[in-house]
Amino acid sequence: MSKKLDRVILEMGSGVSLRGGNYTKAACRAVDDAIHHSSLSFMRELGMDPDTEMTVEVTIGVQDPSAVDIDAVQALLPHGRASVRVVKGGLNVPYPERGYETVIASAAVAAFADMSRYRAS
Numbered sequence: 001m002s003k004k005l006d007r008v009i010l011e012m013g014s015g016v017s018l019r020g021g022n023y024t025k026a027a028c029r030a031v032d033d034a035i036h037h038s039s040l041s042f043m044r045e046l047g048m049d050p051d052t053e054m055t056v057e058v059t060i061g062v063q064d065p066s067a068v069d070i071d072a073v074q075a076l077l078p079h080g081r082a083s084v085r086v087v088k089g090g091l092n093v094p095y096p097e098r099g100y101e102t103v104i105a106s107a108a109v110a111a112f113a114d115m116s117r118y119r120a121s
Contacts, residue, residue, distance in 0.1 A: 005055060005112035011037045017103040023067035027060045027086070030107035031076050040079060043113065054080035054113050061089020061106040068105075080111060 013036075015029025040050045048054075056077055062068060065086040073084045093102040 003114045003116065006115040007110055008043075008054075008113050008115065009038050009040075009109070009111035011035065011109045013037070013107045013109070015105045015107070019098075019100045019102070021101050021103055023062050023064055023103055023105070024069040024072050026090070026103040026105035027062060027068045027073050027107065028076055030060060030105040031058060031073055031109060034107050034109040035077070038109075038111075040111075046118065048113060050079040050111075050113075054111050056080040056082040057110045057112070058082065058084045059108045059110075060084065060086045062086060062103065063088065063090050063092045077109075 011034040013030045013032070013034030015026045015033055017023070017026040043050045043054065056079070058073065058077070060068060060073065065088055068086045070084045070086065074082050090106055091104040093104065095101060
């Protein structure tokens with residue numbers, strides 16, 4: 001039987017590939033933006049190890065989900081057991097006069113841990 005995990009962090013971020021149309025770069029920048037808004041100090045204060053006791057679920061929205069290198073995004077996550085899912089979303093802003101488009105990605109990074117031992121009985 002698996003334990004119920006509690007969501008302990010939810011951070012959002014956005015990232016842009018300004019002229020290159022690079023979906024992976026925009027996705028990585030969005031995840032980087034999100035994870036730099038959080039600190040895991042509370043887990044260490046509670047005696048928890050974020051590397052082994054935390055699960056991370058990343059959802060990224062871009063216009064072409066198949067163009068994102070999931071392994072590159074996953075490599076950015078410094079702690080926990082991570083999964084990355086890419087869905088249709090984000091925004092492309094064309095600039096046909098210059099021959100490129102700007103790719104904007106959105107990311108939600110959720111971290112989960114078993115907090116049951118800290119609940120009042």
